[in-house]
Amino acid sequence: MMSLTRRFLPANSRKRSYAVLVLLIAYALLLVLPAFAQQDVGDTEYRPFPKIGSRNAAWIAAQLHLLFGSFILGVPMFAVVIEFVGMRTKDLRYDRMAQEFIKLCMAAFSTTALLGGVLVFVLMWCYPKVMNKMTGIFGPTMIFYVFLFFGETFTLYLYSYAWDKMQNRKGWHLFLGVLLNIFGTAIMFVSNSWLTYQTSPSGIDEETGNFIGTTWEAVNNFTWMPINIHRFIGNIAFGGSIVAAYAAFRFLVATSREDREHYDWMGYTGNFIALCGLIPLPFAGYWLGREIYQFNQTMGINMMGSLFSWLFIIQAVMIGVLFIGANYYLWSGMGRIEGAEKYARYRPYMAAIIAVCVAIWMTPRSLIATPQEVAAMGGRYHPLVGLFGLMTAKNTVVNLIILTTFLSFLFYRRLGKTPIVGWAKIGNIAIAIIFGFAVIAIVSIGVAGFRVVTDFRINTLTPIQVFIALFVMISVTIIDLIMYRRAMVSGTINWGKMTDRSQYVLILLAITFTSLMGLMGYARSGLRENWHIFGVMPDTSPDSFTPRLSDAVNIIAVIMVIFFALVGFIFWIGLLGEKKEGNRSTH
């Protein structure tokens, strides 16, 4: 049809014929629509979503909205920081990169809002009674949300469009950026209150099951703040990884040396940001898990020992991939700096430590074994590696992976510099001692964790392990910063001199982050089992069952394909705009 119109009709007539075709399709749709006409709401509890079912429709819409939301909330956080660095160092490259980040954010902003609208429509259509209940409790917060949304929209537009014009008023521009982040974070906090209330409702009359509390009680429910913190950090990591993947793609298709240099630097920055988010993320996740267990042990056991326990093995594998990938990228990056051989000799040991730690982390408690293998083990749990399935072992290795990754970064940032302070040797010995003692302490606490009372381990020992890891990172950073403050530059960074493999790793990291968010979203939501609001409002719809892990993975895979297709499309459109601007400037 298209080739026919192209061959026989002039351009104007062709456009007209397309318009007529669109009108005809629209008319046909109008004729068909009455067949789907709905009855008056009445007491309708559920309406089935055609073909894929209500749960899947809501799932896909919610997860896509969340992925885009995470990106547009995460990016402005580090864009402001980078802009601030640019202002302080007077290095225009930082400013340009921050602006480029915000351009990506702008491109994704309307899609996020659109998907939010789709989610609301799906929920109102498929789950009218649930929405009625939720709006009854959270009505005031929804009005507040609208104001916040306007605030975020206007500040984002101002922050982005006024970037060039406000070059001489950087302070005010940064203030706009901070305001944008405040609005964005507040929006996330408000919407988090709705979904966390469904998991851990508060202000409930135990006799009737009705909500009798205040709006604040509903908002400030048991899992609200842990989710807020977890998502806040997660947004930074996710935003950084998507930006890094974008830069990797641009690096791979770049034709000029300048472009390769720029996108190599951008990819490095994105990965660094993702790492900054990734390192504290397990701590925040652990806190969230602990709070869920404390709220309800059924949920806790379902999460870690029953229905969703295998999901956490997949999670361990994926986080393992994230850490291995992030380290791989850092190690690859050493190739672009002269003098990298100095630290390259440590790399095999670091790779081995991370591999052993990931192996322990992903060892299941209950092993997949034949009856003969079970008999040979003397039970379902292996007497030695079965211990790796317990949280004390997993917490220990997580801390070791984090410290090893930190060490990789420390080596990376030292490359091409020689300290000139007289106490450099002592400083290095001090750093080595700090690392050594920290590893001994973390491992010892981990071993002790097998024998102590669980409450003591969860509330005391694990936080001590976390504080030790944090102490190492903070104290070593301080020593290193002072030691290298006026360091002699002994080697230059050759931006653009990176292997293509390292760029594919950046793309892999973004894909892994996305799938991880999808999987964990399924766990968080699925923990409610057959409740819309846990213990208060049962789910009596035909979708009231927990999907198998394989089904969940399929849905998440579909979501990922849609997400990356949309992201690719949005970035491509951004690229078109960029080309147009380029053409205009060359003319």
Add this chain to the structure above:
Amino acid sequence: MKRMPLFTKCLILFVLLWLFLKFVIGGIISVPLPSSLIAMYLWLIILAILVHVSVEDDRFREFLRPIKETLADESKKVRRTALFVLIPLVMLGFTFSKVSTRADPPAALRTAHPAPPADLTYRDKVIGTSQEVENPFRHLEKDDAEAFRVHVENGRRVYYQNCFFCHGDNLDGKGHFAHGFQPLPANFQDPGIIPNFQESFLFWRISKGGPELPPAATPWDSAMPVWENYLTEEEIWEVILFLSEYTGYRPRTSGEGAH
């Protein structure tokens, strides 16, 4: 002396690590590891080796060199032909081992622990929520040590009259009948059993046994009797005290912030 190619070194390392897992950890140090776990570890080893060799271009080229030579070099024709025969044969053997019918039941994926319902019941009587129910004798540990000791002794009696046949006289899951069960009876000496659960969970598992586990916990196949049909509520709480006292593992609590 000619240097050993990097690829060969990596291959030797891989084989050594496999032998280490199979025979050192799974033989000398401890009992055999399930093949699923060995496979998982081997994949990770391959990944770690690939990470190490591919970080730098030169090293990666060196690693790939024997592979490229085998595929393209005229002088490596014998090696190439041998591999082209061997690889399909290995794959054939592997496929045959996977699809051939066996008398043994296949490896099963099993969740570690079923989750209890929201409300805890004893013979259909609701005794509270799983989150809040506590062992009624636990407070005696501080308040009245003598009375506490009596309840622990009662628990010991209940255990040796009813549980030890399967769970063993040392509470390690190696009772007289244990070998006849699949899955094997729980080993209470394992640090992942008692400390990981609240006493209300242990009460639920003992009172409901295998037959009354929730559908979500399937396939559980536990042969444990429904002990609420044979023991009183007090006896179940007492046997939990005994399990804790004997093993030295203390059940977890619901935590400070529990609702």
